[in-house]
Amino acid sequence: MTILRAPRSLVWRLGLALVLVQAVIALSLGAFAYAKVRQFHHDQTYDKLDRTLPLLVQEHRVLMASADAAAIDARCKRDGAETRIRVTIVAPDGVVWGDSHADPATMDNHRLRAEISDALERGEGQSRRLSPTIHEPMLYLARRVQSPDDGRVLGVVRAGISVAAVDADLTDVARTVGLGASLFIGLTFAVFLLMSRHFGRQVSALAHGATRFAEGRLDHRVDPPRASELASLARALNHMAEELGARMIEVRTRQNEVQAILQSMSSGVVALDVEQRVFNLNLAAERLLGVKAESAIGRLLHEVVRQPDLHRFAAAAVAGRGNGPIEFRLEGDTPRQVQAASEPLLDARGVLSGVLIILTDVTQLRRLESMRTDFAANVSHELRTPITNIKGYVETLLEVGADDRERTQKFLRIIKQNSDRLAAIVEDVMSLTRLEQPRAGQTLEKEPTPLRLIVRAVVSQFQAAADAKSIRLVSDVREGLEPEVHGALMEQAVGNLVSNAINYSPPGTTVTIRAVRRQGQKGDEIAISVADQGPGIARIHHARIFERFYRVDKGRSREVGGTGLGLAIVKHIVRVHDGRIEIDSDIGRGSVFTIVLPDRGRVETDLKGEVSS
Known part of the structure; x- marks a missing residue:
């Protein structure tokens, strides 16, 4: 006959509760005592800083009035060594004049440090925080320093002590109290453990199962112990794991969906x-x-x-x-x-x-809006001048008549010049519009084109203008350089650079057109440069010189008759050819504009030609 054992009750619960109560009481009392003693030490530290600050203020007031940063820093170093306190002197604008533990030149502006800000506003400030300079938690006390003569704020004197140093005295006490409490609780638990070893093994099994659940292994199941109370707990844990598994799958699915939407x-x-x-x-x-x-x-x-x-x-x-x-x-x-x-x-x-x-x-959106507004304003301004001139001379001719042939011819020549300028502006704007199309580079018909033919055509086009100013045009183009380009557009780009070089160079100088193959970061590339001996362009203008209507010298630009769109057109022509434009210039040493294109040529031999006036 089988004898059924009655389920065992959890007699050890009382002992466990006793251990927990002891632990809670010990921890609570220990934490409370530690907090009180620690606060007392911090208060003592602030008192020490409060007693030291007036002396530091008195010592540094004269140096702060003179704003002698080197002397202030030297005095801070000495005071810090003598008092074992970190001493910092801060100017009214937050600049650090001196620090006993760091080089002021490497320190950030302290205007927004809590204790400095409070001191400047209310006369005194204190804080406890991590110092980004020496990477230690610090207790700070700061005081505003004013001139005794006129009440002017001279700056702030700050004294600080490391929290680690302040808390060092509490370490032994905390260790002793903690050890005593641990021994007491451990003894109680050991006695109780001897009385309930069998129950402990069952609880461990449940704890192990709960740990598996916490690790996310919700497919694990706990074997119910023989104790009725623990058996109920085991069944509840198993049911909870089953429910949590279903819920977790649903939550993860929703979470992944939300996260995917968020990240995209x-x-x-x-x-x-x-x-x-x-x-x-x-x-x-x-x-x-x-x-x-x-x-x-x-x-x-x-x-x-x-x-x-x-x-x-x-x-x-x-x-x-x-x-x-x-x-x-x-x-x-x-x-x-x-x-x-x-x-x-x-x-x-x-x-x-x-x-x-x-x-x-919305940075790009606002920039495009600004560019659109500026472009409209600039176009209106550039068109207004020739239109106004044309209108003015036409009205004058209508009023005075065309009897005076010499004057009429003069007025008509001026009208023609302004009409040509107006047509040039419209043509340049249309060219820019075409080049700025999103697929301009893809739809452009390109073919290998000898650069020396392009340069020869540019030299022929601008030789007369160069001769008029006694400027020598020199070409240095190597044979075999045949990048894939749209010939007419590349000729226009090089021509714009040569035209600018002639217009802005003084008589009797030289404009050099050179094309070479060179090694770039992404492989071989072809560089076409136009160098002049003009007045040069200050570096402050380099970042904006390729913008529409941007002029370094507005008066000079209008004098030579430019539209203000030439370099912008060059930039966009080069861009649709997958290239880039570079500038090397400074005041007094001329300018070199370089068009850089991908190189698909294979043969290069020297061929130098010179065309001079």
């Missing part, structure tokens, strides 16, 4: 909780803000990025004072103009749990 968005998305801590952001937001999601998630927004406009918008969104859209500028190596909007995030009870900030990069 072109707009930056930043999710913040009510404390403005980042808990999600997509790839577009990473690019806009210059941060990585791994380092940003879990941190406050103002710790992740220093963008005051974004901080203000986020604070207003969390406070419910507005959700945009508004535009502001994100500062950085490449400043961006963004349009920001926000949406509240609500939990299941409808309570605000955070905000979703959407950042749309």
Whole structure:
């Protein structure tokens, strides 16, 4: 006959509860005592800093009035060595004059440091934070220094002590208390363990099963123990794992869908909780803000990025004072103009749990709008001058008549000159429009063309203009250079460069056209350069000289009759040929403009020709 054993009760629960209560009490008392003693030590430290600051203020007031940074820094080094306190002297604008533990030249501006800002505004400030200079948590106390004569703010004297040094005295006490508490709890637990070893093994089995569940292995199942209470718990755990497995599959599916949508968005998305801590952001937001999601998630927004406009918008969104859209500028190596909007995030009870900030990069849009406005204004201005001249002389002829043949011929020549200028502007604008088409480079018919033929045609075209100014045109083109180009467009590009060189060079100088094959970063390339001996172009203009209607010397440009579109046309012609345009120039040493094209030629022999006036 089989005798059934009655399920065992959990007699060890009382002992376990006792151990837990002891542990909680010990930990609570230990934490409370440690916090109190630690606060006492910090207060003592602030008292020490408070007693030291007046002496430092007195010692440094005269040096701060003179703003002698070298003397201030030397005095800081000496005071820091004597007092074992970090001493920092900060100018009213936040520039660090001296520091006992670091080189002021390598330190950031301290105007926004909490203790410095409070000291400048209220006379005194204190903070506890991590120092980005020496990478240690510090206790700081700062005091404003004013001139005794006129009350002028001379700067701020700051004293600081490492938190690690302050907490060092508490280490032994905490270790002793912790060891005692651990021994006491351990002894209690050991006694109890001896009384309930059998139950402990069953609990371990349940704990192991729960750990497997926590690791995500929801297909695992716990064998029910013999104890009735633990058997019920095991069945509940198994049921929970089954339900969680189904829910997790559903959640992961939805989460993957949401994450895929989020990461594919072109707009930056930043999710913040009510404390403005980042808990999600997509790839577009990473690019806009210059941060990585791994380092940003879990941190406050103002710790992740220093963008005051974004901080203000986020604070207003969390406070419910507005959700945009508004535009502001994100500062950085490449400043961006963004349009920001926000949406509240609500939990299941409808309570605000955070905000979703959407950042749309409108930099290119605003730049295109500005370019469109500038282009319209410039075209209007450039067209207005010849039209006004033509209208004025026509009206004059209508009023005075054409009896005076010499004057009439003069007026007609002026009208023709302005008509030609008007036609040139219209033709250049149309050329730019054609070249700026998205598929202009793909639809352009290109074929291998000998460069010496193009250069010969340009020299022939502008020889008369060069002769008129006694300018010598020199060509140095190597045979065998045959890039794939549209011949007429490339001739126009080189011609524009030669025309500019002649127009802006003084009489009696030389303009040189040279074409060579050279090694580039992506392989062989052909460089066509036009060098003059003119006045040169200051480097400040290099970045904008290829813009439409941009003129270095507006008076000189109008005098020589340019439309202001020549270099812009050159840039776009080179671009549709997959090339680039370079400039090497400075005041007083002439200019060299170089067209760089991909090289598809194979044979190169020297052929030098010279055409002179």
